Amino acid sequence: MSATHLISTKRLSLVILAMSAAIASTLLIGCTDAADERGEADKAVETEPQQIEVEPVRDFPEPTNNQDEAEADTSERPVGTDAETDASEASGAESAAVPDIAITEDFRESFDHGPKGSGHQKYIVLHDTEGESDAASVIDWWDSNGNLVAAHFIVNKDGSIWQCVPLDRIAHHAGYGDTGHNEQYGISEDGRDDMKGSSPIGGDFADYGMNASSIGIEMVHVGGEGDYPEAQLDALDALIAYIDDYYGFESEIIDHKAWRSGNSDTSPEFADYLESYQAKRTHA
16 A cells, blocks of 8 residues: 555544544533533522411510500590590680689688698688678788687678688688587597687587688678678689689588577578579579
8 A cells, every 4th residue: 555545544534533523522512501501490490489488476465456455545645536625625614614713812820720631621611701891901800819710711892802721721710619510510520620719618519620621711791781792702603613623522501600500690681692602602
């Protein structure tokens, strides 16, 4: 065989070998790509997020009745609710029922005879001063005469009101009453009243419990000398309403002679007014 023919045969073998290698490489790459695609697909399936229902954790018990809870909140914080409207209306009604009242205070130490809290308050006792002097003069006279006697309030004929004993303190305005009246009026002598300036009468007038259970109001008036001015009666209306509002309840209204028979106050011309005060707490 010639040398030229031998070389050609070798070249042909190399070409065929190269082609085979190329085909094998192509097939290998295709298999690898397919495997990679399958791997990516499997990976995508494995990593796809899944929805899992988890029982919620409850740190506090849920209310069993939301409606009840809402109603409770409404009653506690009635902002913008009917409750607020009702409260406002009630407040307005109370303001209308208890008018503004101007009181001049002139407290004197000699008029104070002990404590009288709301638990001991039972009566409003009405008196006449039996003189024409105004409240300021009456207070000065009471303080200077040494008897240690005074009422809580004095109402002048012009309707001005003076106060010389605080509402929660005892004033000596009623004195001794008829024997048996402590029991009749449901009161007692319990030691709160220091009883200074008082002198036992005994006999038909042995009871002394009214001062410690009442508010005394004097009206500037002399019995038998004409009617009570309208301004004075209007002021008394307002004062009684003020006392009722202060204590939060209505005290029974009596006059001095109901406690101590034979007293002149209140006067006969006050009789119809007294009946009206006891029925309606106003003079008309």
